[in-house]
Amino acid sequence: GNSVTQMEGPVTLSEEAFLTINCTYTATGYPSLFWYVQYPGEGLQLLLKATKADDKGSNKGFEATYRKETTSFHLEKGSVQVSDSAVYFCALINSGGSNYKLTFGKGTLLTVNP
Amino acid sequence: KAGVTQTPRYLIKTRGQQVTLSCSPISGHRSVSWYQQTPGQGLQFLFEYFSETQRNKGNFPGRFSGRQFSNSRSEMNVSTLELGDSALYLCASSGQGLNEQFFGPGTRLTVL
Numbered sequence: 001g002n003s004v005t006q007m008e009g010p011v012t013l014s015e016e017a018f019l020t021i022n023c024t025y026t027a028t029g030y031p032s033l034f035w036y037v038q039y040p041g042e043g044l045q046l047l048l049k050a051t052k053a054d055d056k057g058s059n060k061g062f063e064a065t066y067r068k069e070t071t072s073f074h075l076e077k078g079s080v081q082v083s084d085s086a087v088y089f090c091a092l093i094n095s096g097g098s099n100y101k102l103t104f105g106k107g108t109l110l111t112v113n114p
Numbered sequence: 115k116a117g118v119t120q121t122p123r124y125l126i127k128t129r130g131q132q133v134t135l136s137c138s139p140i141s142g143h144r145s146v147s148w149y150q151q152t153p154g155q156g157l158q159f160l161f162e163y164f165s166e167t168q169r170n171k172g173n174f175p176g177r178f179s180g181r182q183f184s185n186s187r188s189e190m191n192v193s194t195l196e197l198g199d200s201a202l203y204l205c206a207s208s209g210q211g212l213n214e215q216f217f218g219p220g221t222r223l224t225v226l
Contacts, residue, residue, distance in 0.1 A: 032213050032214075034214065036217075042219055042220075043118075043120075043204055043217040043218050043219040043220045044204065044206075044217040045217070046214055046215075046216065046217075049214055051213075089157065093213050093215075100145065100147065100162045100164075100169055100170050100208075101147065101159040101162060101170055101172065102147070102149075102157075102159065102206075102215060103159075104156060104157040105156075106156045107156060107157075
């Protein structure tokens with residue numbers, strides 16, 4: 001079956017530091033990959049996505065590249081802000097077939113200090 | 115375009131009761147999925163509906179059920195509540211031909 005493994009948190013950084021959150025996956029076929037972010041007391045917001053190998057998703061300074069050879073989709077940001085403090089989830093969904101569900105990693109709590 | 119809405123936002127129930135949660139998808143979206151989020155188990159898929167038909171179901175007991183109406187609004191029901199059902203229940207909608215899902219704010223259910 002499908003599975004997503006992301007680095008354990010929590011991650012604590014100072015403002016303007018570089019961020020990497022690792023994510024690897026196991027899936028059949030060619031899944032689409034996503035990063036979602038959850039702010040305290042809120043639902044999930046789609047941060048970025050990639051639908052095929054070597055695609056780079058980007059949004060709000062965050063980037064992630066779909067690496068099929070290493071089955072990875074690591075999230076990066078060059079300079080984090082206090083407002084980036086949240087929980088980040090890596091997820092996948094199989095394209096096509098009858099699988100319409102997202103499979104999530106366990107989430108990584110990021111805290112950015114001023 | 116309005117986002118996914120869920121009602122109520124908060125619920126407190128006691129063991130043995132039943133509860134119904136509601137989700138209104140983004141206008142034009144016909145697929146609605148439900149997820150349970152708990153600190154221990156993380157985000158787990160409950161079920162997905164498209165055009166009033168359940169297409170996929172997660173590994174949850176039969177106490178968890180759902181349905182979708184002709185206007186794509188969806189409800190999920192949990193009967194005979196247990197303490198372990200305390201969770202944030204998230205609804206997500208998706209447009210036809212798209213595989214990205216857009217989430218609502220969730221319903222926080224507390225079972226006492």
